[in-house]
Amino acid sequence: MKFVDEANIRVEAGDGGSGCVSFRREKYVPDGGPDGGDGGDGGSVFLEANENLNTLIDYRFTRFHMAERGSNGRGRDCTGHAGKDLVLQVPVGTRAIDIETEESLGDLTTHGQKLLVAKGGFHGLGNTRFKSSTNRAPRQKTLGTPGEVREIKLELLLLADVGLLGLPNAGKSTFIRSVSRATPKVADYPFTTLVPNLGVVNPRPGQSFVIADIPGLIEGAADGAGLGIRFLKHLERCRALLHIVDINPIDGSDPVESAKAIVAELEKYSPKLAAKPRWLVFNKIDLLFEDEVVEKVQRIVKELAWEGEVFTMSAYSRQGTEELSVKLLDYIQALPVDDDEQDGEKEVEFKWDNYHQGKDDNLNENYDDSDDLDDDDFDEDDYDVEVIYQR
Ligand SMILES: Nc1nc2c(ncn2[C@@H]2O[C@H](COP(=O)(O)OP(=O)(O)OP(=O)(O)O)[C@@H](O)[C@H]2O)c(=O)[nH]1
Numbered sequence: 001m002k003f004v005d006e007a008n009i010r011v012e013a014g015d016g017g018s019g020c021v022s023f024r025r026e027k028y029v030p031d032g033g034p035d036g037g038d039g040g041d042g043g044s045v046f047l048e049a050n051e052n053l054n055t056l057i058d059y060r061f062t063r064f065h066m067a068e069r070g071s072n073g074r075g076r077d078c079t080g081h082a083g084k085d086l087v088l089q090v091p092v093g094t095r096a097i098d099i100e101t102e103e104s105l106g107d108l109t110t111h112g113q114k115l116l117v118a119k120g121g122f123h124g125l126g127n128t129r130f131k132s133s134t135n136r137a138p139r140q141k142t143l144g145t146p147g148e149v150r151e152i153k154l155e156l157l158l159l160a161d162v163g164l165l166g167l168p169n170a171g172k173s174t175f176i177r178s179v180s181r182a183t184p185k186v187a188d189y190p191f192t193t194l195v196p197n198l199g200v201v202n203p204r205p206g207q208s209f210v211i212a213d214i215p216g217l218i219e220g221a222a223d224g225a226g227l228g229i230r231f232l233k234h235l236e237r238c239r240a241l242l243h244i245v246d247i248n249p250i251d252g253s254d255p256v257e258s259a260k261a262i263v264a265e266l267e268k269y270s271p272k273l274a275a276k277p278r279w280l281v282f283n284k285i286d287l288l289f290e291d292e293v294v295e296k297v298q299r300i301v302k303e304l305a306w307e308g309e310v311f312t313m314s315a316y317s318r319q320g321t322e323e324l325s326v327k328l329l330d331y332i333q334a335l336p337v338d339d340d341e342q343d344g345e346k347e348v349e350f351k352w353d354n355y356h357q358g359k360d361d362n363l364n365e366n367y368d369d370s371d372d373l374d375d376d377d378f379d380e381d382d383y384d385v386e387v388i389y390q391r
């Protein structure tokens with residue numbers, strides 16, 4: 001299945017049905033009271049996270065999604081049907097962003113979670129609602145309000161605990177192959193990996209974490225070089241990053257310079273991502289003698305002025321990979337549950353949220369009498385309800 005992690009769609013909620021102006025007419029009841037029903041509410045559009053999906057490709061092909069309109073009210077006090085809601089299935093990890101306002105509507109991070117993205121219109125009121133002691137034959141009604149329309153951007157952010165970062169050919173895919181059952185392609189040319197891969201690492205029975213391998217990053221990626229930095233967004237939800245460095249690059253380039261370049265790109269993309277816990281992992285130690293490794297690692301760490309964790313491994317011969325994955329598991333399990341995902345999230349306001357409030361005070365201001373019934377024979381004095389006025 002093709003991996004697509006971005007799609008722009010348009011969602012349209014249904015309009016509310018309008019109220020109806022009607023009067024009761026029956027044999028022997030020629031001049032009955034008002035009996036126009038209310039309209040039905042318009043259907044809303046929701047997104048629902050579904051763990052069986054892993055791409056947004058369907059939304060590339062179908063861009064418009066509309067919920068049903070509420071039907072109009074009818075005579076004999078019949079209320080119109082509410083429009084059906086539309087529920088769009090999206091992969092877990094999807095984020096919805098309003099394109100116009102650039103505000104985030106929300107993240108769908110657990111299976112079955114639902115998110116309202118366009119609220120249906122509120123129903124109009126029928127003329128029965130306007131009857132009063134002074135107006136026994138109201139010809140007023142209100143129209144349903146329009147459903148919300150939004151252009152939204154869907155963004156799929158993979159949910160992984162650990163993200164891999166590094167130059168092309170550093171051995172990221174080889175590493176994920178050696179510690180999990182994922183089988184991404186490995187080859188000795190840059191940009192072998194074109195889309196992110198996830199692998200489940202199981203260092204101890206019943207205890208696991210998810211690791212994400214993304215395409216390699218090169219200098220200038222923030223300006224579009226190579227595959228750019230668009231895949232970095234998949235690391236946003238990771239709790240730790242592994243910066244994989246090829247200790248013995250075949251092209252003779254200096255690992256210090258390339259490591260610096262990666263960190264610079266990371267900072268350009270997002271200071272928040274750059275501030276995540278990051279471990280330096282030197283790969284391909286099988287190509288050097290042990291004392292050469294120690295010496296080189298010391299030099300690089302010193303030149304980078306790196307003070308964090310340092311590991312060495314050979315993803316190819318699986319030397320040190322087991323140890324690294326156990327350490328990662330312990331580290332992740334010890335981390336307190338991260339709640340900064342919720343930070344800064346505002347309640348998103350939907351258009352008709354407060355529609356009911358204050359409505360009754362000004363019912364009559366809202367009416368529309370453009371299509372009142374044409375009932376010439378209606379005479380208010382003949383109205384068949386006895387009204388007793390208090391003195
Ligand atoms: N000798 C040796 N070779 C390795 C090791 N790890 C990876 N390689 C080789 O390095 C090359 C690149 O490996 P990949 O795993 O495809 O590298 P990558 O970082 O995923 O590269 P991109 O997907 O292009 O970003 C392959 O030819 C691997 O066989 C290692 O530990 N030792």
Ligand SMILES: [Mg+2]
Nearest residue numbers: 172173192193
């Ligand atoms: Mg790769």
